[in-house]
Amino acid sequence: MSRRVVITGMGVVTGLGHTVKELWDGLTAGKSGVGPLDVFDTTEFKVHFGGQIRNWDPAALFGVKEARHLDRFAQFAMSAAMQAVADSGIAWEKVEPYRAGVYIGSGIGGLNEFETQHTIMMEKGPSRISPFTIPKLMVNAASGHVSIKYGLKGPTSAIATACASAANAIGDAFNLIRFNHADAMITGGSEAAITHMGLGGFAAMRALSTRNDDPTRASRPFDKDRDGFVLSEGAGIVILEEESFARARGARIYAEVLGYGMSADGSHITAPDDQGRGAARAMANCLADGHCAPDQIGYINAHGTSTGLGDLAETRAMKTIFGHYATKGLLVSSTKSELGHLLGASGGVELIASALAIHTGVLPPTINLDHPGDECDLDYIPHSAREVRVNRVMSNSFGFGGHNASLLIARHG
Amino acid sequence: MPYVEDRGGHDFDGNDPWKGYPVAIVDRVRRILYEQTGMASSKLLPGTRIIDDIGLDSLDLWDFECEIHKEFSIVPDDDAESIGTLGELVHYLKDRTG
Numbered sequence: 001m002s003r004r005v006v007i008t009g010m011g012v013v014t015g016l017g018h019t020v021k022e023l024w025d026g027l028t029a030g031k032s033g034v035g036p037l038d039v040f041d042t043t044e045f046k047v048h049f050g051g052q053i054r055n056w057d058p059a060a061l062f063g064v065k066e067a068r069h070l071d072r073f074a075q076f077a078m079s080a081a082m083q084a085v086a087d088s089g090i091a092w093e094k095v096e097p098y099r100a101g102v103y104i105g106s107g108i109g110g111l112n113e114f115e116t117q118h119t120i121m122m123e124k125g126p127s128r129i130s131p132f133t134i135p136k137l138m139v140n141a142a143s144g145h146v147s148i149k150y151g152l153k154g155p156t157s158a159i160a161t162a163c164a165s166a167a168n169a170i171g172d173a174f175n176l177i178r179f180n181h182a183d184a185m186i187t188g189g190s191e192a193a194i195t196h197m198g199l200g201g202f203a204a205m206r207a208l209s210t211r212n213d214d215p216t217r218a219s220r221p222f223d224k225d226r227d228g229f230v231l232s233e234g235a236g237i238v239i240l241e242e243e244s245f246a247r248a249r250g251a252r253i254y255a256e257v258l259g260y261g262m263s264a265d266g267s268h269i270t271a272p273d274d275q276g277r278g279a280a281r282a283m284a285n286c287l288a289d290g291h292c293a294p295d296q297i298g299y300i301n302a303h304g305t306s307t308g309l310g311d312l313a314e315t316r317a318m319k320t321i322f323g324h325y326a327t328k329g330l331l332v333s334s335t336k337s338e339l340g341h342l343l344g345a346s347g348g349v350e351l352i353a354s355a356l357a358i359h360t361g362v363l364p365p366t367i368n369l370d371h372p373g374d375e376c377d378l379d380y381i382p383h384s385a386r387e388v389r390v391n392r393v394m395s396n397s398f399g400f401g402g403h404n405a406s407l408l409i410a411r412h413g
Numbered sequence: 414m415p416y417v418e419d420r421g422g423h424d425f426d427g428n429d430p431w432k433g434y435p436v437a438i439v440d441r442v443r444r445i446l447y448e449q450t451g452m453a454s455s456k457l458l459p460g461t462r463i464i465d466d467i468g469l470d471s472l473d474l475w476d477f478e479c480e481i482h483k484e485f486s487i488v489p490d491d492d493a494e495s496i497g498t499l500g501e502l503v504h505y506l507k508d509r510t511g
Contacts (some may be wrong), residue, residue: 064451065473128483131475 005177005397007247008251009088009239010352011080011389013230014339015051020095023349024356027338032216039194046203048315050194051232051340058370069132069146074151074351077142077190078149078237078343078359088251090184092150101144101154104237105165105189107344107399108198110137112122114196119170134385135286142190155183160344162399163303164262165189166348167407168237169348171260173240174407181272188237188348206271209306219341220368221304221334222376224309224320229305230340238355238363243412255355255409258392259290265402272310272398276317279303279396281402283321284393292407295325296388297408299363301354302380303398304334305341308373314396315376326378331388333381337367346412351407354393358411418506424460430458438506444501449473459500484508 012019015033016026026033034051042048058075061082070078092100112138121126127288135141140158145290145400147156155176159169166189173187193202203207209228211218211244246253248405263285265278272279287294303314311334317327335353357363362385369382391411398404430437445456450467463469469477478489480502481502487509 059451064447065449068449068476127488128479130479131472135472 003178003180004085004243005174005240005257006243006246007238007249007254007409008241009090009356010254010355011087011237012349013053013076013079013122014234014349015053016339018354020087023059023092024360027335027353027363028362029366030384031339032214032338032367034219034232036215037194040196040221042199045199046210047199047208047231047353048212049217049218050199050230051234051342052194055157059249062200062300063397065349069096069136069141071136071141072192073106073110073114073190074136074142076192077104077237078145079305080188080190080235080237081186084237084239085188090241090249090251093318094153095184097151099154100152100178100184101156101182102147102152103155103157103159103169103185103187104142104146104157105161105344106139106142106191107160107186108141108161108191108193109161109163110141111193111195111198112187113137114134115197133332141385143291143400144149144161146186150186161403162401163341163343163346163403164397164399164403164405165344167351167395167397168403169350169370170238170347171262171405171407174260176256177240177242184239186237187240189233189345190235190283191345192233194231194233199231207307209391213313216409217368219306219337221302221337221366222372223369223379224371224373226304226306226308226311226373229307229336232340234342234343234349235345236342236350236352238348238351244362246379253412255358256264256412257407258410259286259292259408261285261287261289261406267402267405269401269402272313273315274309276313276320278402278404279317279398280320282406283317283394283396286406292392292408294322295329295390297322298331298388299354299393300330300332301357301393301395302332302334302351303396304336304366310398311373312375315378318378319330330376330378331381331386331390333366335364337369338364343400347405348389348393351395351409354409355384358390358393361387363388421500434503435499435507438510441484442503442506445477447482449477449480457499459498459503461499462497463499463502475498481506
């Protein structure tokens with residue numbers, strides 16, 4: 001039997017701030033969270049900017065000992081999870097531990113730890129490798145640590161579908177509750193890939209914007225002068241609960257999760273299908289799953305990474321699925337214009353933005369969209385936020401590997 | 414939070430519990446443990462048991478051993494197996510670092 005699932009708590013770590021309020025204030029003000037990188041010396045790199053997390057003090061957040069046990073990506077996940085738990089007001093001691101779990105996605109996992117220990121090994125030999133290397137770098141470290149912190153013993157896993165990781169994690173967690181495998185889940189995504197190899201690797205693919213002289217205007221989804229995505233880091237975590245369970249404890253409900261659709265392009269490891277066929281299928285599956293007609297969707301938080309191919313393919317996919325309505329009523333924006341691309345965390349942060357769009361009646365804008373690119377002729381909410389009451393919102397996430405995931409949420413009532 | 418050496422931990426009579434131990438080694442060991450666990454150096458005494466009192470699990474213990482190895486440039490030998498307290502560790506390090 002299918003059960004209803006609601007979002008009751010949210011937490012973030014982003015370039016716009018380390019709280020949901022700071023994130024939302026920044027997004028709706030059209031503020032950029034992108035700036036010069038100083039986490040390491042980028043002189044030799046083609047790109048010198050990104051969405052770096054600043055003023056990060058893990059020892060103050062977790063204590064010296066726990067901070068040392070967590071890679072940066074798991075620290076972001078833990079902080080966002082702690083915020084989400086506090087925001088939801090859930091008391092885990094009142095939840096059957098085998099009915100609550102953690103699904104946190106990450107595209108890459110503990111890249112910082114991997115690089116640090118690899119450098120130590122090359123310089124000083126294998127005997128100097130830290131015993132925490134593997135438990136810190138593994139992609140499931142975030143889920144594992146969060147489950148340990150709250151003593152949750154239900155379904156717990158990690159999803160790695162590149163930039164669709166968080167959306168897939170949330171969709172899978174939604175299904176676990178819906179199909180009665182769990183009553184509450186901590187889920188979302190986390191990423192910390194602004195490292196030598198992360199920055200160098202994405203730059204080598206020519207995937208990143210090189211607008212080094214103007215970082216805050218570099219992420220410009222759907223604009224004709226877009227030249228690649230902006231590498232960012234952070235986390236976005238939500239608490240999902242079975243609806244009657246949440247209502248019984250008087251929880252605040254931000255939105256209801258209605259549907260989840262996914263697909264694979266099955267064509268190229270990095271380039272999207274040029275017609276967006278995979279993306280269209282994920283959106284169609286999501287609508288069908290949520291028993292929702294296309295014109296019931298008020299707003300789409302697009303994947304919109306600011307790459308030439310990706311934004312075009314997604315626009316084509318939206319036109320395929322939404323038809324006439326795509327250009328006559330559908331509202332779309334990409335919050336990557338403000339935040340850059342949080343990779344495996346992006347779907348978590350963007351679902352939170354989507355829930356807040358429903359909850360507050362404000363749609364965040366696509367900033368830097370000065371001159372729409374060829375075929376990019378939807379209403380992308382350029383430059384400024386818009387006050388519109390929407391009842392149903394879709395959030396898209398697509399990842400290298402050809403992974404496509406769409407989530408559908410609705411005003412709860 | 415940077416490490417601040419705390420020469421506290423004196424007993425009720427004002428005696429320094431580390432009296433007679435080589436101060437330089439004691440300070441370096443306490444700094445490593447502070448950076449690993451956040452424990453104040455005033456709580457790290459000669460009789461402090463490394464596993465039971467500091468609460469290091471097996472991975473933490475290996476981590477601590479790596480840090481000792483790095484700091485003192487020594488490779489632990491069989492005698493290291495019998496070390497239980499910080500005082501014994503400091504004696505062990507003193508014997509091997511001259």
